Structure formats: C-alpha cells, structure tokens
Amino acid sequence: MRCWWNGALPAPGIRTIRDMRSVLAAPSCRVTDPLYYMYRDLARLEADRRWLTDHRLRYDITVIPPRDLCGEHVKTKGHYHPDNAAGTGYPELYEVLDGTAQFLLQSRPLDDVILVHADTGARVIIPPGYGHITINPSPGVTLVLANLVSTAFESEYGEYESRHGAAYYVMRDGRIIKNRHYPAMPPVRRYTVVRGEGAAGRTSTGPIYSLIGNRGALAFLNEPEKYPDVFTGLLKG
Template sequence: MEKVLEFGSSRVKPDVRRLSDMREVIYDIEWLKGAPDMELYYMYRDLAVSKGDRSIILDHRLRYDITVIPPNRLGAEYVKTAGHYHPFVEGTSYTYPEVYEVLRGTAHYLLQKCEGGRITDVVMIEAKEGDKAIIPPGYGHVTINPSNRELKMANWVSRDFSSIYEPYKKCGGAAYFELADGRLIRNGRCDHIPDIRFLKPTNIAKLGLSKGKEMYGLVRDVEKLAYLNRPQDYGWLWEAALSDKNRAVR
C-alpha cells in the first residue's frame, strides 16, 4: 500500500523498502523461509516546505528526509532498516555524518564502527519524540522500531554521496540483533564483537538540536548544519557524541 506524505504544499510518494530488499540482514532465517514479501518502511527523500527553502537546501548541499517505520516483527526481531555506511569526504579521513530526529514514536539507533575489517565499537541510542541522534563519522547505522507504535523520523544529511549497504549484507546484518523479547543477540557472522555502549540522545542546543524543537527549522539557520559537509572541522562534536559521559542507563 503506497503512503503519500503531505509536506508543505506537496504530496510526496515514498521509496518503499520491502522484505525482499533485506533478506541478507534478517536474523530469523527459519521465519524468512516462509514469510511473504511485505512493505517494511517508507522513505520520503529531498523534502522542502517551499521553493525558497529548497534553494537554501540545495545551495548548502544538504538533504532533508523523513522515514516512516510502522510497527512490525521480522520473525523473532523487531522491524529495522537495512543498515548502511557513508563514504569518506574527499581529501579527508572522515566519512559523512548524519543527524536524526524522532518526530513520533521511539527509535533505537544501533551504530557500529569498523576498522581494519573488524568492528571496534558498538553504540545504541534510544531516542524518543523530540530527541536528536547524531551519527558520527566512521559509524554505520541501523534504525530499529522497538515498539507497537509507528516510528516517524527525520534526518539532515549531505547530498554529496550515496549510502553504502554492502557491508551489512556481507555480514548478515548489524553486529547485534534486537529481538522482540528484549534480548540483544550478537551476530555470529561477525568476529570479535565488543559489548554495546548505551548512550543518550545528542540534543546539542548550540547546534540547534534542542529536544522538542523540530530541526527542519534549521533551514533558517543552515550554517549550524555545516558539520554534515565538513566533519573534519568538528572533532569536538564527535568526541561529545561518543563520550561515555553521555552514557544512558539501561
């Protein structure tokens, strides 16, 4: 079923992610054998409320998207996104970051860093309505909807790259699977997986990422999103986002 999003004066059709697009990253292989193909989530890309906003967004090489993930189960695990990494910013040792906002529901952002072919850090951020979550350079990420409510989230990201999905497919999914019974199960196809660090959302007011204030409004203060195209200039931000001082209780 196609879901149209009303955004500003536009009616936007989604890109639809189906189960058949994600067969390689599903935990419950036995369930998958008999599962019918189904729509899992909806991606509304490159949004703008007005022509003026679109001009600003394009001039600053940015993109604003919305994703809707209805509640569902993939056999034993919660519904999730396929998972992807970002490429390097040309001429730097930094990959492109991203920032998410939960508009409705609850999200578990599962981040992982891969160095030399090994996963060296795994982070989970639980974000609720109004929370922001930054994906720092070097980290791939999966979004999980761990509830019986629809998850609606927005993101700002550079428009200068395409996401990389192959590492998640090659490894059979993320470093961990979150099951519907609450367990987090290590992915047996990945070697030497570290324990998960649980961190709080990255609501950073000086970047316009205040809890409860929709970040689309940054189109009016767009320089606060400069880190999305120039991550090499924001070492302090990545340190803050990943610090154990930002640890969540679980």
C-alpha cells in the first residue's frame, strides 16, 4: 500500500461484515473482518490540500483485499450520488493503482447496467445518474484504488441497502445473478477501459493525483452539466 502513497496516512475507515450484510447475496455469510479499508481526504503537500479544499474536491484511496463472501466477489457497499444545483448528478473519477477492478454501474431509472473492467493504470469515470459498486475479482491480489470526487455532497446508500445490494450479484464462479429485490432489468453491458485511455475514450496519462492543481481537468467533477462529452464513451457502450 505505502508504495502508492509516500505521505502520512490517517487511520482508515473500515467496512466490516456487519456493515455489508444488507447488500450481500448471502446475508448470513460469516467471514472475518475487516473487508476493506478507506483512506479519505489525502494530500501529499499542504498546497495540494489547500487546492483541493478551495475547489471542493477530495482524493481518497481504497484498499480491497481478495475475499470470498460466501460465493460472491468482495465488493464495496454501493451508493448513488445526488444531483448538483444544475440538476445533474455528481460524477467520480477512479484510478486502479494495483490489481484488477470491476465497477458495476446502474442508472437511477434502472434502464442500464454496465460491468466495467479495469486493470492497473486504468481510469474510470462514474457518470452522472449512476450508482456504483467496486468489485475485486482477483482470488489473490489486493485491489488498490484512488479516486477524486466532489466534497459538495454525501453519498446515498439507502437504495442499495433497501434492495439488498446492486441489481446483480457478481459471483466467483463467473455467474452474474439478478437480485430478486429489483424489477425486470436489462442485461448487463460489458465495457473494458484500456490503460492510457479515459472512460470516455480520451487520452490520459499519469496518475490522477497529478491532476491536482489543474482546474480544467477536474472541473467536471463539480459541474458535469458543462462537460457532457466526458461521459459519452462509457454511456454508448
């Protein structure tokens, strides 16, 4: 982990099996804690922290060790982002620092579900109006993710909790099982993000941390309505 962060680390937030039972395919699953770790509001330099604060942004790292959740891949809890003042949902920018990630996205109207595959070095943009979970599909490699996101909102977990997870469960044996607590759903679309390419097909190089200080590159995180082209590649599938 520390090879991806050369500054001081705060105590992480920790997700336990108790936190996750409501969103699991097997809610009675018994595994040892913790399931994953969340390092929030990081900055290597005080100048970086001031810039992030002034621009209502936050840089985080999430560490997800490989786990078997009673037949399901280990995953994050899942949430939606609310709309901003202009009526457009807040997006989020991820980077896979190590390992392989799958992002299971679902639109609020439940008319689109996307399983995004991303290897080390890939960037993934969560588009406005999509809830998402992150999955570590590896049996033996810890997944390390960085993200940049607006600080102007609180994530909304309620629908994932009330519906017992995302619309589909991604199982370790390769099956993708529909969650019975959802209505009829479209089939899962698959999308692979290539390293060196943004989720919208834009060329992007270097770690997302290097974007700190570049307002033009990150303005879409607070004002997504002004940058619709950022999201078109992923949404076209």
